[in-house]
Amino acid sequence: MNTEWANFAAERSVLGGAAPFIAGVVVVSVLIGALWLGARVRAREPRRPLPEEQPKLPEGGPVREEQANREPDEIPKSDYRLTPYEVHGNQGTRPNPDKKRPRWSKNSSGSFGSGGLGAH
Template sequence: MNMEWTDIAAERSVLGGIAPFLAGVVVVAMLIGALWLGARVRAREPRRPRPDEQPRIPEGGPVHEERLLREPDEIPRSDRRLTPYEVHGNQGTRPSPDKKRPRWGKNSSGGFGSGGLGAH
């Protein structure tokens, strides 16, 4: 009778060791499959550009930032509802003819709630 219990215990320990091993084999197989699939996808992609095919700086040098001042584009007053084609499609602003940028005063903090002294 004692012999039967040891056989059952031995079978359970063998099964307890096989399950994690099989799970490991499955994980390794999935990783190998992912690498294989990634290699296939990369092989279908266009090749990377060579150093001589990389973008170059234009002949006139680097492109500089262009500052454009914009001012509100007022919507005309009307007693009736305006249709979309009567309102300009440029996000409610237009280029400003004045090219001078507004500057903050000496005692102005430049932003609401920024902790500056503010204008006195």
């Protein structure tokens, strides 16, 4: 048996053990650097608000959803067909004096599909 190969294998095993150790040191160094950088960035941020500085509820309690029916203004009459960009911004809405929601038909929810057999 040739002892040169045994010596070479012994030298390679030392390098094989050192490479993972060096890689581990590099990974730990990168993680410590990331923590240090994160601490610096967080130190530059404004402080958190104190409990007294937090938003408070209005005097009347929480704000509830408000439903209002609005009707569109009429499209202006013209001799030619209006394109959407000609109508946009020129058309507003106003409060609808009728408080009921508009329906397509009696006992309908107001949408097109009934989800069932339909209104008969």
